[in-house]
Amino acid sequence: MNKKKIERYxxxxxxxxxxxxxxxxxxxxxxSYGDIYGAHARANGMGNAVTAIVNDSSAVFYNPxxxxxDNLVQEYEKKINSEKVSMFPFITKDDKLKNNxxxxxxxxxxxxxxxxxxVINTISKKGFxxxxxxxxxxxxxxxxxxxxxxxxIKNIKDSYTGLGLSIDLNNFIxxxxxxxxxxxxxxxxxxxxxxxxxxxxxxxxxxQNGRSLERPTIMGAVGIEIWKDKLFAGVGFTALVQGxxxxxxxNLELSPKQxxxxxQVILDVKPLINPTFGLMxxxxxxxLGGNYKREIYAIIDPINARAQTAILGIQLxxxxxxxxxxxxxxxxxxxxxxxxxxxxxxxxxxxxxWSEFNFSSAKKIYSEPVFLKDVSNPRAGxxxxxxxxxxxxxxxxxxxxxxxxMPGENNxxxxxxxxxxxxxxxxxxxxxxxxxxxxxxxxxxxxxxxxNSIVNYKYFPTRENPSFVASGKIYHFxxxxxxxx
Numbered sequence: 001m002n003k004k005k006i007e008r009y010x011x012x013x014x015x016x017x018x019x020x021x022x023x024x025x026x027x028x029x030x031x032s033y034g035d036i037y038g039a040h041a042r043a044n045g046m047g048n049a050v051t052a053i054v055n056d057s058s059a060v061f062y063n064p065x066x067x068x069x070d071n072l073v074q075e076y077e078k079k080i081n082s083e084k085v086s087m088f089p090f091i092t093k094d095d096k097l098k099n100n101x102x103x104x105x106x107x108x109x110x111x112x113x114x115x116x117x118x119v120i121n122t123i124s125k126k127g128f129x130x131x132x133x134x135x136x137x138x139x140x141x142x143x144x145x146x147x148x149x150x151x152x153i154k155n156i157k158d159s160y161t162g163l164g165l166s167i168d169l170n171n172f173i174x175x176x177x178x179x180x181x182x183x184x185x186x187x188x189x190x191x192x193x194x195x196x197x198x199x200x201x202x203x204x205x206x207x208q209n210g211r212s213l214e215r216p217t218i219m220g221a222v223g224i225e226i227w228k229d230k231l232f233a234g235v236g237f238t239a240l241v242q243g244x245x246x247x248x249x250x251n252l253e254l255s256p257k258q259x260x261x262x263x264q265v266i267l268d269v270k271p272l273i274n275p276t277f278g279l280m281x282x283x284x285x286x287x288l289g290g291n292y293k294r295e296i297y298a299i300i301d302p303i304n305a306r307a308q309t310a311i312l313g314i315q316l317x318x319x320x321x322x323x324x325x326x327x328x329x330x331x332x333x334x335x336x337x338x339x340x341x342x343x344x345x346x347x348x349x350x351x352x353x354w355s356e357f358n359f360s361s362a363k364k365i366y367s368e369p370v371f372l373k374d375v376s377n378p379r380a381g382x383x384x385x386x387x388x389x390x391x392x393x394x395x396x397x398x399x400x401x402x403x404x405x406m407p408g409e410n411n412x413x414x415x416x417x418x419x420x421x422x423x424x425x426x427x428x429x430x431x432x433x434x435x436x437x438x439x440x441x442x443x444x445x446x447x448x449x450x451x452n453s454i455v456n457y458k459y460f461p462t463r464e465n466p467s468f469v470a471s472g473k474i475y476h477f478x479x480x481x482x483x484x485x
Contacts, residue, residue: 045423047395
């Protein structure tokens, strides 16, 4: 091989490695906002342990089978109707009125308490089986690390907002069973619709929070009542993006420093749809639920790239790939029990199959491997119905760190978490003379996540990539406003 061919081979080999270094320096993966914090304030107040009981628009996220159950207004109506019968089962004409609260009725007739009658008539007449929910969430992660304060640690922006919608399918088809279509959209409050990031692997990066969450969660589902008031099933989808692209780079100088060549990039992106399945069973005061979600991710592969060097005018054909925002396959199952119609207890287990993560085709060769493990996260919730219109909640959960500590150059970090939350709900049901003529539910939550300290030792620590200690806390406040129509 002559000297010129050797020179061309060395330049080509160096250039390929250089392109991968400046464009694809690290692989990113994360859960979604809903997985880390919650998709609805009502569920978040119970530690997100709602797989067996969810019945609002957030069922699209937690368990689509919940769309086949009675919604909050229907539950309230049935509860009031059952109370008025049990409190005064037999009122005769000879019975005397006490405090003018019980009207005279014939024997065995149902009795309506006057102060509740207006509410029942208003609800029954209009139905209110559809709902629209708007929610906002302010989160403040505070991360400490001795390994350097990069922008990914100092300026974490996790706040997000969302929209939920459920439509009763009996409005269009007489199914004689509860059946609803639901839609749930969660968006980053930064205004970014989707952010794909390439970062320096040496700089400590927050694994399941911060910029790795900047993407929408778009979910839809249909839930139906299979066995009257007992068995429910649902099927849905989660969407992200996939596509392919091409890039043309011209007059690129070979240099260890970052350069900006003349370039043209074309990307074709379309939705990537993955299914979700759910089941729910209710027997008297017990409820069971299960939910299965396929893994989702954003992927652009291949990116066919053609580059031209400034030296010797060498033309190079490269194949690149982007893969980001990986959310693992999930299996959720839970059980709940309602005690004395006032105390609701719920327990969930969330199984996340992180070990099924695969690198993009570009990273399999040029990136340091990352090792992820499957984890099971327990969650528990409690709800107390102070009145029919006021409810208090509290929740507790654990999130296990799926990322094994690695002593190499990779500095992705995550933590075992202890999560506590409290919540409050107020149900407003209008009377006939009220200005507002639709039921409204307001939910508020406050949450704290404690991030257990970790120590990441390096085989060969350097000033740029030292061993480090990291810990932190996350404070989360949220609300949701649900309107029934």
